[in-house]
Amino acid sequence: MDDVRNPFAPGAGNQPPELAGRQAILQQAQTILARVEQGRHAKSFMLVGLRGVGKTVLLNRILEIAEERQLSAHMLEAPEEKPLPELLVPPLRKILFRLVACRA
Ligand SMILES: Nc1ncnc2c1ncn2[C@@H]1O[C@H](COP(=O)(O)OP(=O)(O)OP(=O)(O)O)[C@@H](O)[C@H]1O
Ligand SMILES: [Mg+2]
Known part of the structure; x- marks a missing residue:
């Protein structure tokens, strides 16, 4: 295998060239985002798994899919020791200001 073109490059959060075996989850995400676009309710879901199984890259x-659909989205890492509101408020504030600017 050519070392320069070898797609095997593991590392935390490194986006692989192909998200192997994740079509069903990506389809589920597309469906949820399409429902949200239409103002319909959608069930949220959690990605749970062992270390290195591919949660972050998914x-x-x-996030990319949401942005391709022109939806406002934010990727947030939530360490256990930090209160969730403290983590959520800054990105939500940013999104709200962006939405207000879009409507103006
Ligand atoms: N479906 C996949 N196809 C190919 N490579 C993948 C896939 N999922 C993850 N990988 C590769 O596995 C490695 C670990 O992925 P990632 O960092 O997303 O795992 P994680 O579940 O978030 O780990 P942690 O629990 O440590 O945060 C990365 O190098 C990533 O490119
Ligand atoms: Mg991760």
């Missing part, structure tokens, strides 16, 4: 791809 979330990154779902």
